[in-house]
Amino acid sequence: MTSTDQQPFLSVKDLKVHFSTEDGIVKAVDGLSFDLARGRTLGIVGESGSGKSVTNLTILGLHNPDSTKVEGSIELDGEELNGAPEKTLEKLRGNKMAMIFQDALASLSPYHTIGKQIGETYRKHTGASKQEARARAIEMLRRVGIPQPDVRVDDYPHQFSGGMRQRAMIAMALVCDPQLLIADEPTTALDVTVQAQIMDLLKDLQQEFGTSIIFITHDLGVIADIADDVLVMYGGRCVERGSKEEVLRAPQHPYTWGLLGSMPSLDGPVDVPLNPIPGSPPSLLNPPSGCRFHPRCAFAEKVDGNRCATESPVLEITDGRGNACHLTDEQRREFFSDLAGSQAH
């Protein structure tokens, strides 16, 4: 790709999102940068509280401005979104950028028909008439694979099954042909066979429209299926970034090692214990000093001079690949091959 001379479609630079709460300031996102090119899919992986959802709500401007402090820059197609007036954002949301949420039932209004909810977005952004919007809604439902769309368009969300609701949500998000689609755990609540259907659908639609997708998930298996690039988040920061192949084949950060070691596979050994990450995710009220992962990291003591606890590792990205860790490349190779060896038998 000739992305060097081309500007990335979405560019997030040094994003900081801090919430002030009664207990203090929650640093939900603390210095996050990434780029997303047109037609690519970026998978963001992390556990609950890693800041992956907050990042994306902030991109869409869906945070509460009274209690949230946002620093840094979010550029969509050359346009700065951080600090942009609400009117500008309103024009972009549902039009140029759209979002799919995890819980489709909670995200759809129970009082309006599916068709009306899909058409509403379309009418708002294009000024289409009711009839046009309805026709568009039927077309969208057909595209996402709802059987008998001309009949189902008048159904209410409760008449749809879980997988169909998620399809309806996708139809709603795509009704204005957005260039950026943010999918926040869109398949987590679904069964595996339905999850596979939805991911196929997203891939097909992306091919058709060239949409850029940010796909948020905690499941590395889903990432392996859908993403081009991967960003691993921990405690509000990016700890590792790279292409899907790079991150899954040769992960660099001990946290990514831990995530991969925690997941049993369908053909791995069965009678050995899994390799979980000890402890639990950090509180973002009082995040650990230095590297935020160091209290749970088995390799922190291998770094000289207690640097993991005192010095925050810098994320250095070259050619889209990099990690934020104090281990040297040599150590990393050694430890990872040890880990991979111990898990192989």
Added chain:
Amino acid sequence: MSNTSPLLDVSGLTKHFPIKGGFPIRRTVGAVQAVDGLDFQVAEGESLGLVGESGCGKSTTGRLITRLLEPTAGKISYRGQDITHASRKQLAPIRSEIQMIFQDPYASLNPRHTVGKIISGPMEINDINPEGGREKRVRELLEIVGLNPEHYNRFPHEFSGGQRQRIGVARALALEPKLIVADEPVSALDVSIQAQVVNLLQQVQKDLGIAFVFIAHDLAIVRHFSQRVAVMYLGKIVEIADREDLYGNPRHPYTRALLSAVPEATVDETPRERIRLVGDVPSPISPPSGCRFRTRCWKATEKCASEAPPLVQVEGNKPGHLTACHYPETQETVPAPRLSKDPEAAA
């Protein structure tokens, strides 16, 4: 294992939930056939995994075994004793031997009780006074599940999700049960915490020789934890086998489709076979005739609609590997067509 009598023997287990309707007199107008004729055994110290998609009746099965629900038909024997319709009194001694671990670590612990009270609850109810007192036993249990015994007086809200699930495990262990029914014990937890709890359960199973009925939708976790696995679809077991046979040689088309749909965190040069099922699981109120999977199956014929396939050892299966299908898959079966984009077919 088959020569000794099983710890738990379930045959023909059925649960239909009545649907009431009509006015002014509400009559039973139908039934949700949540579980429909299950047969399986659990040997002592063994873990049986129950997998399936939502609505397949796996949780109902768990609740029937623990007798939290009254079976509509069928028989449940625990150590040779028929407990299908046993009264509360008759059940009391058995209940202490069959315990349950729940999915939601937030909803399943009383927020007003201390950890000590929660874990000693089962001992209190059953009037059990272990040597050295209940508090000592609770502290032991906290150690076993990897929590600090000093946390005896803390409340559930002071713990993280994974720690709460450990409290749930400690409570289930309090009465030294023989059988634990674990209903999605790790699905509410983060990946790294999931692994901690799975390891804990595995250790408990090995060290204390407790049998498990492990209910989950995650096929990889079930494989990791259970020696035998039963796959359920719409209230029926479609395939049951030892772990190696089920995952290595799935004979039922549904099992095969389910396995192929699991996303794996690997990037292969040659992608695995993928089977895409169309549509959704039919309603259990009026399940399809014959084989219940036929509406989503790419091999279905008229025979599948008229005749329900029995759960038997089909040709080519090892002993103990039972499959309910007229046209079982073989290793050489041509992969199913990729069916994802055909909305009309799903109707």
